[in-house]
Amino acid sequence: ETGVTQTPRHLVMGMTNKKSLKCEQHLGHNAMYWYKQSAKKPLELMFVYSLEERVENNSVPSRFSPECPNSSHLFLHLHTLQPEDSALYLCASSQAGERNSPLHFGNGTRLTVT
């Protein structure tokens, strides 16, 4: 298996649920990212993880909680979400330390909050 794999592909959850999104990369990269894609808006960088740094976008609500147990896996834990959190959540990876290393994206998880 190659590339960046995200599960599940689709998720419908109520506002009181707790769920997690999973991302796994098989590219040997050492940096991983969460982006949020909403219609008609620029992709929003939510979180970045690497051995050297962890970056959190301060505008991301605390109901989103990332976890990066190792360089190949990244999770996004969700709790008490709001309908406006419905979006496509994209995971990406790259090689940290190489400034021209492009991001490699997964196919995303389509999240619907009811």
Added chain:
Amino acid sequence: AQSVAQPEDQVNVAEGNPLTVKCTYSVSGNPYLFWYVQYPNRGLQFLLKYITGDNLVKGSYGFEAEFNKSQTSFHLKKPSALVSDSALYFCAVRLPGGGATNKLIFGTGTLLAVQP
């Protein structure tokens, strides 16, 4: 503040005609610029990048982009469009400064529609 603008929500072109998808940027220092493409129900795929050197950059699927420093632009081009090129295209710029990771700022995307 660093930003990327894609002024066109949609570009329509006939198959076989040349296409241009526009992108302008605002960033301090030398920019690292990228183009990505997104097909329906898929993630973003890397097309090409400009780091330094030749202003005309060639990428995947016959696409190229021209870096123009004076106009702060990085337009995506292709000499002859295919129906299969129909997709959503994103321009992105790397945030300058320190840090080992590639934190990219993306534009809002341009939908390219190629008519047969």
